[in-house]
Amino acid sequence: MTKSTPAAKLAKSFAPADARLALTAQRFPAFDRETVTLARLTNFVAKGLANHANRALKHHGLNHTGYAVMVMLFGSSDQTLTPSQLVDATHEKSANITRICDDLLRQGLISREVDAVDRRKVQVRLTTAGEKRIMEILPDVVAVTRNNFALLDTAERLQLDYLLRKVIEGQEQMP
Amino acid sequence: MTKSTPAAKLAKSFAPADARLALTAQRFPAFDRETVTLARLTNFVAKGLANHANRALKHHGLNHTGYAVMVMLFGSSDQTLTPSQLVDATHEKSANITRICDDLLRQGLISREVDAVDRRKVQVRLTTAGEKRIMEILPDVVAVTRNNFALLDTAERLQLDYLLRKVIEGQEQMP
DNA sequence: AATAAATAATACATTTATGAAATAAAAAGT
DNA sequence: ACTTTTTATTTCATAAATGTATTATTTATT
Numbered sequence: 001m002t003k004s005t006p007a008a009k010l011a012k013s014f015a016p017a018d019a020r021l022a023l024t025a026q027r028f029p030a031f032d033r034e035t036v037t038l039a040r041l042t043n044f045v046a047k048g049l050a051n052h053a054n055r056a057l058k059h060h061g062l063n064h065t066g067y068a069v070m071v072m073l074f075g076s077s078d079q080t081l082t083p084s085q086l087v088d089a090t091h092e093k094s095a096n097i098t099r100i101c102d103d104l105l106r107q108g109l110i111s112r113e114v115d116a117v118d119r120r121k122v123q124v125r126l127t128t129a130g131e132k133r134i135m136e137i138l139p140d141v142v143a144v145t146r147n148n149f150a151l152l153d154t155a156e157r158l159q160l161d162y163l164l165r166k167v168i169e170g171q172e173q174m175p
Numbered sequence: 176m177t178k179s180t181p182a183a184k185l186a187k188s189f190a191p192a193d194a195r196l197a198l199t200a201q202r203f204p205a206f207d208r209e210t211v212t213l214a215r216l217t218n219f220v221a222k223g224l225a226n227h228a229n230r231a232l233k234h235h236g237l238n239h240t241g242y243a244v245m246v247m248l249f250g251s252s253d254q255t256l257t258p259s260q261l262v263d264a265t266h267e268k269s270a271n272i273t274r275i276c277d278d279l280l281r282q283g284l285i286s287r288e289v290d291a292v293d294r295r296k297v298q299v300r301l302t303t304a305g306e307k308r309i310m311e312i313l314p315d316v317v318a319v320t321r322n323n324f325a326l327l328d329t330a331e332r333l334q335l336d337y338l339l340r341k342v343i344e345g346q347e348q349m350p
Numbered sequence: 351a352a353t354a355a356a357t358a359a360t361a362c363a364t365t366t367a368t369g370a371a372a373t374a375a376a377a378a379g380t
Numbered sequence: 381a382c383t384t385t386t387t388a389t390t391t392c393a394t395a396a397a398t399g400t401a402t403t404a405t406t407t408a409t410t
Contacts, residue, residue: 010337010340010341011340011341011347012344013343016260016263016264017264017265020246020249020250020251020264023251024246024249024250027249030313030317031313032321034332035320035323035324036317038324038332038339039228039320039324040243041339041340042221042339043221043224043243043266045217045221045342045343045346046217046220046221046222047221047266048346049218049346052346052349053214063365065366065367071199072195074195075195075199076195083389083390084387085191088188089192089195091192091218091219091222092367094389095370095389095391096366096368098389098390099367100366118375118388119374119375120375120388122390138206142207142210142211145207145214147345147349148210148214148342148345149213149214149342150345150348151341152342156341157210157213159334159338160213160338160339161209161213161216163335164219164220165186165189166185166327167223167324167327168186168189168220168223169187169326170322170323171224171323172187172188174319174322238395238396257358257359258358258359258360259359268397268399269358269360270359270360270361270362270397270398270399271396271397271398273360273361293358293405294358295358296357296358296359296405297358297359297360
């Protein structure tokens with residue numbers, strides 16, 4: 001009989017992936033089933049988060065990445081960040097930040113101006129309209145985001161927070 | 176003074192996001208900082224996993240999604256799955272599975288044939304070349320994947336597995 | 351048996367994301 | 381002061397992913 005994964009009864013939608021990974025582990029001895037499964041699980045959850053957020057954001061004229069940019073700006077002193085800082089805050093590639101900002105600018109949600117001190121830099125700032133928009137959107141998206149984690153109690157959320165940070169720490173040490 | 180997150184010392188690269196989310200929580204009382212942070216953390220980790228995998232896969236002519244499709248086929252009886260089963264196993268959208276299979280077919284790594292019993296279905300099968308390719312690739316990708324989780328001990332990996340499945344369980348219950 | 355409803359896969363148009371090269375300004379080295 | 385190197389952002393070509401509509405086949409209903 002095949003060894004089952006720790007929480008096999010949970011997450012029916014992950015069952016097909018589980019089954020394939022179990023068989024691959026049988027066929028390929030060096031296959032590190034537990035870490036590969038963690039990678040697939042993370043991917044699953046991230047996709048779900050993005051999908052749900054996108055649905056809530058669609059009729060607000062944004063997707064989850066544009067929203068992430070807006071939130072990071074909203075959470076900045078002066079509601080201003082440079083594209084590089086947006087890259088750091090969102091983990092998006094710089095070319096994507098440029099594209100997203102182009103779109104937010106078209107919608108009048110941000111402004112762009114060259115930094116007076118260091119003229120290589122650009123200051124991206126939330127406009128009044130942008131601030132208004134993000135305040136409208138936040139309740140919706142926060143509610144949806146919360147639902148994703150609704151089954152976790154407080155201790156489990158803290159535990160997940162801790163573990164994910166530890167993974168990131170490990171990723172930072174990779175070549 | 177601002178309350179710090181549970182594991183603030185970990186994961187330097189997440190610090191900019193942390194700082195913005197903290198300030199947003201101050202400015203917008205209904206902002207559920209802990210769950211929103213979990214969502215961002217998950218996104219960060221998933222992006223890191225994909226980036227690292229892509230780097231390892233590039234000179235094998237694949238990206239992480241094409242690789243996922245190959246692995247799921249490798250882990251199937253007969254090394255055969257229908258596109259629908261690939262959708263379930265990878266969480267990719269069906270249109271994307273079609274596109275990826277087109278590419279794998281061009282590379283001669285899979286074959287496609289209409290199911291004899293139910294002619295709506297297509298059986299996607301790993302070719303000999305595909306099997307050879309995935310066997311070559313696996314050690315590399317497994318090593319890279321393992322590195323992402325290198326800082327977690329066995330108990331922590333099991334815990335993370337459990338928590339992610341519980342999140343998926345919650346996502347399944349969402350409208 | 352004929353028709354309607356459901357399922358499977360793909361095609362097409364569009365959006366989203368990336369890598370690599372280009373541009374521009376500042377900082378460092380000589 | 382002058383050249384080189386580094387940093388910041390954007391441009392451009394291309395790849396990856398998605399939503400919606402379409403086609404084909406099977407299953408259910410009458």
